[in-house]
Amino acid sequence: MKASPIDPKRIDLVLSRHPKGAQGSLVNVLHDLQAEFRYLPKEALAKAAEHLDVPAAHLYGVATFYESFHLKPRGDHVCTVCMGTACHVRGAPRLLEQAERDLEIPSGQTTKDMQFTLEHVNCVGACALGPLVIIDGKYHGNMSPDRLSRVLGKMGKRKGSK
Numbered sequence: 001m002k003a004s005p006i007d008p009k010r011i012d013l014v015l016s017r018h019p020k021g022a023q024g025s026l027v028n029v030l031h032d033l034q035a036e037f038r039y040l041p042k043e044a045l046a047k048a049a050e051h052l053d054v055p056a057a058h059l060y061g062v063a064t065f066y067e068s069f070h071l072k073p074r075g076d077h078v079c080t081v082c083m084g085t086a087c088h089v090r091g092a093p094r095l096l097e098q099a100e101r102d103l104e105i106p107s108g109q110t111t112k113d114m115q116f117t118l119e120h121v122n123c124v125g126a127c128a129l130g131p132l133v134i135i136d137g138k139y140h141g142n143m144s145p146d147r148l149s150r151v152l153g154k155m156g157k158r159k160g161s162k
């Protein structure tokens, strides 16, 4: 299944909250667009560049500079495994492998049904909780592969399920 087509009216609505040509609001505009779509669709970036009167290449440059912006569609749920040093030594690689098995996608990808995005990051500054997995913004500390599998299963995703 592909990501839904982007309704231009939703883009216009977000942009209408920001004055035309307000180049100083560029990052806020990107945040608002991402809040609306969970990523930054190229149609939205093109309209935002026009609205703010900045070159599209500049807008892309900003969008790719910040790790918090995403240029690809994301799933309804986002599972992020911390692979920073402290989490790594406490077993993060096994967590990532478990999630990849359960979701049947490699890290950095989204399931075909757009239900889950799996990703990994380097240290999010909560090392005492490691190994750490963040699911839809909620921190799950001292995670084990079994527990992660159960959490993902409860959310409707286990190897073999559709």
Ligand code: FES
Pocket (backbone or CB within 6 Å): 082, 083, 084, 085, 086, 087, 088, 122, 123, 124, 125, 126, 127, 128, 130, 132
């Ligand atoms: S290494 Fe995972 S939170 Fe710091």
